Every structure is written in structure tokens, then in C-alpha cells.
Amino acid sequence: MRSPRWSRLRVVAVVGLVLTLLGAAGWVVFGSSLLAVRSIDVAGTARLTPAQVLAAAAVPDRAPLARVDIDAVASRVRALPAVRTVEVARQWPATVRIVVQERAPTAVRRHGSGFRLVDDSGVAFAVVRKRPRGLPLVSGAGQAGLRAAVDVLAATPPKVRRALLEVRATSPEVVSLRLTRRRTVVWGSPERGARKAEVLTALMTRRASVYDVSAPDAPTTRR
Numbered sequence: 001m002r003s004p005r006w007s008r009l010r011v012v013a014v015v016g017l018v019l020t021l022l023g024a025a026g027w028v029v030f031g032s033s034l035l036a037v038r039s040i041d042v043a044g045t046a047r048l049t050p051a052q053v054l055a056a057a058a059v060p061d062r063a064p065l066a067r068v069d070i071d072a073v074a075s076r077v078r079a080l081p082a083v084r085t086v087e088v089a090r091q092w093p094a095t096v097r098i099v100v101q102e103r104a105p106t107a108v109r110r111h112g113s114g115f116r117l118v119d120d121s122g123v124a125f126a127v128v129r130k131r132p133r134g135l136p137l138v139s140g141a142g143q144a145g146l147r148a149a150v151d152v153l154a155a156t157p158p159k160v161r162r163a164l165l166e167v168r169a170t171s172p173e174v175v176s177l178r179l180t181r182r183r184t185v186v187w188g189s190p191e192r193g194a195r196k197a198e199v200l201t202a203l204m205t206r207r208a209s210v211y212d213v214s215a216p217d218a219p220t221t222r223r
Contacts, residue, residue: 036062038094047102047126048082056080057088059096068096081125107138107153107167109146120154122147136161140169148172148190155193157201160185188214 040059042050057073070088077086077098085101103125105117115131116124118138124146131137138153140146149169156164156177166178177185187196196213203211208221 036094037065037068037096038062039096041091041095041097042100043098044100044102048080048100052080053077053098053100057096057098065090065092065094065096070096073098081123084119105132105135107150108132108135109138118146118150120150122150136164137166138169139166141171144172145169148175151190152177152187152193155190155197157197159201159204160197182209184210186210186212186214192216 037059040054040057042053045053056077056079058076059068059073068090070090073096074086074088077083077088077100082102083100084103087099089097091097103117103119103123105126106120107118108115108128108131109118109124110116111124111127114127114129117126117128117132117135118124122140122143136153138146138149140149146169148171149167152169152175153164153167156167160177160179163180163183164177165180167175168178169175173189175187175190177187179185185200195216199213199216199219200211203213203219203221206221208223210222212220212222
């Protein structure tokens, strides 16, 4: 029969061994170069280059993978104007994976001699020299006005979109459309967009220079 003293020594030895193994494992994961960052994968880029994403991410070279602050990396990449969303994850044993979703242009606004691309949330994110085919101009007073213009653009019916040249928002409540053949649509605020689009589609069967759907239940036209 083993003495209590021997049993205690055995327990102490087992506990010591476990702590030693845990310490060694912690050192391997958090302190050594065995599980350090050796590669960074970037996916989802089109307008941006992987090099631009890598520069913004600023992942410390050869840092232990477990100690990389993936939230901070994501925040730095998200600061790129062309990035809409980003996901950053560790891939063991030695890779950081960055997946970006870029903003998609729905319109352009003038910028000096060129144009700024604008996405469906009203964010201007890139400058181009030439206006891309199929993207209408938008202009707005401040960010709220620009967002109103983009919201109205999204509600514009296809028939009108084909003739659309510009969406103007002198304020978030006063939005108008400039069409081909010197026609104008007085839209008003972005509210009730679906109803205004329906009414405008019917009004466009009449010849007029001004179509007013700002009060969609009482639309008017003027020659």
C-alpha cells in the first residue's frame, strides 16, 4: 500500500508536468516563431491591388499568428475608400487571410476635370478620367443631398433610366432628374420612391418638358 506522502508527490509531479506542457504550448503559440505569420492571402480585389490591401493591413512580419490583432487589421483595410466590407481571419499554422468586398459604382460626380465614382450608399470612392458608360451624373448639397440623389436614382424606372443624364439634389427634399431632349423630372424627396416611379412611367406617355411627381397622388406635366 502506497503512503499518502507518495500519492502527494505523484500529484505534484503530474501537476508540474501539465503546467510545463501548457507553458511550452503557450510559448509555441504566442512567443515563438514556429507559428509566426509567413503568408498573407488577399481575395476579392478588382479595382484595388493586393499590394494596396497589404500595405493598409500592415500585418507585422513574422509576428506570432495568435498575437495578430485581426480586428485592427480589418479596421485599417476598411479605411480604404474602395472597400465596402472586409473579413480577416487566421489560418493555422502561419497565414492571415483578408477577404474584401469592394464598392460598386452606380453613378459619378464631377471632380475637377475627371469624375468620382459613387456607390449605392452615396460614398465617393475613386477618381477616373473619363465618365464610364452607363453611369449617370449625381450632384448633391452635402453628403445628405448626395445620398438622396443616389436613393432617387435607385428608384428611377428603367424606361427613365435609359434617358437619364443627371440626378440633382439641391437639398435632401428637393431632387430632380435631367433627361435627354431637354426634359426634367421634379421628384422631390426620396420618400415614396416606388409610387413616384409608377406614376412617372405613366406620365412619360405624354409629351412634356417637365414631369412633376413630387406629390405622386397629384402629378402634373408642363410643356
